[in-house]
Amino acid sequence: MFSLPDDPHHSFVYHHSKEPLTDSARIASIGFEKRTSTDYYWDGRMRPNDHNTFIFQYTVKGWGEIQVGDRTMAVRPGQAFIVEVPSDHCYYLPAESPEWEFLFITLEGTKAKECWTQLTNGLGPIVQLEDAAPLVFLLQKIYQFALKEGIEDTFTSSARAYEFIMGLHRFAKGLDQPKASMPDDIRTALQFMASHYDQPLSLDEIAYHAGLSKYYFTNKFHKYMNTTPIQHLAKVRMQKAMELLTTTNKTIQEIALQTGYDNANYFSKVFKKMIGMSADSFRRDKKMTDFQHVIID
Numbered sequence: 001m002f003s004l005p006d007d008p009h010h011s012f013v014y015h016h017s018k019e020p021l022t023d024s025a026r027i028a029s030i031g032f033e034k035r036t037s038t039d040y041y042w043d044g045r046m047r048p049n050d051h052n053t054f055i056f057q058y059t060v061k062g063w064g065e066i067q068v069g070d071r072t073m074a075v076r077p078g079q080a081f082i083v084e085v086p087s088d089h090c091y092y093l094p095a096e097s098p099e100w101e102f103l104f105i106t107l108e109g110t111k112a113k114e115c116w117t118q119l120t121n122g123l124g125p126i127v128q129l130e131d132a133a134p135l136v137f138l139l140q141k142i143y144q145f146a147l148k149e150g151i152e153d154t155f156t157s158s159a160r161a162y163e164f165i166m167g168l169h170r171f172a173k174g175l176d177q178p179k180a181s182m183p184d185d186i187r188t189a190l191q192f193m194a195s196h197y198d199q200p201l202s203l204d205e206i207a208y209h210a211g212l213s214k215y216y217f218t219n220k221f222h223k224y225m226n227t228t229p230i231q232h233l234a235k236v237r238m239q240k241a242m243e244l245l246t247t248t249n250k251t252i253q254e255i256a257l258q259t260g261y262d263n264a265n266y267f268s269k270v271f272k273k274m275i276g277m278s279a280d281s282f283r284r285d286k287k288m289t290d291f292q293h294v295i296i297d
Helices: 108-121 132-148 156-174 184-196 203-210 216-225 231-245 252-258 264-275 281-283 286-290
Strands: 011-015 027-035 042-043 053-062 064-068 072-076 079-085 089-093 100-108 126-128
Touching: 011 079, 011 100, 011 132, 027 053, 027 132, 027 156, 042 132, 053 132, 064 079, 072 089, 079 108, 089 108, 100 156, 100 216, 100 231, 108 156, 132 156, 156 203, 184 216, 184 231, 203 216, 203 231, 231 264, 231 281, 252 264, 252 281, 264 281
Parallel strands: none
Antiparallel strands: 011 027, 027 100, 042 089, 053 079, 053 100, 064 072, 064 089, 079 126
16 A cells, blocks of 8 residues: 655555455555646556456546547546446546546456446446535545545455445435426425525424425425435535635634534534544645535435
8 A cells, every 4th residue: 555645645555465255346546636747647458457447536626538449538527437447448637638636446346347337338438426426525535534544454445345336326326316306395495495504494494484394394305305304404504614614714613603503512523423524624634625525324
């Protein structure tokens, strides 16, 4: 395993011994990188040491290109490519792009292969992710775990690999996205929470504003949003809190009050539970500024 200590971006490569219990999925590498030279070029046909590995690479800033067979495609912010190695592809920083900043994960194993085959057959090599923030945040969480805690054994590697594979399956099935035919009352509730998240809203108040009973509203909201109203409200608040932490010098107490929490202590507990680190740590960690997405388990 290696990292790049003198650079704000880090990458990790793992050479764990192969355990029969973890043959189905393991993390081969994970990282957050920024490339500014056209020397960055990977040919999927010329990587003998990466046999039977599966790459997911998400663009944060700038853009790169990938060639798959006879097709050449740009990979821009909010997009990821998915490829198997070896296969007929190459990806690189073109001369026209000043930079390519991306988060990536490379997996090994039969379950990874099944997942990549389903995704490429159904979606092609480029995946659009603007509306799939939970998957992006899940990948960021796994990267943060590798950075802060370390993936020290094959069993941890396998558990995290399965977690990401399940996230990909959820994304492919559309489970992370609101249903298309959004009823007016649910849309009204979403707009109400988006514009009043800074107030101490209760479930009764949100349901009343939607014109529904609390019980019926909760069930209907979950049907269309795949989460509860209170969980969604917490997500909206945390997204705003992350924005304030990275773009202002406001105190934690001020941010708590501005995002609908009575005190900094409770806000801090919610933040750490949802984001996986304290608000202070998030503010200090510059890598976090590009991943302001929340997944609520």
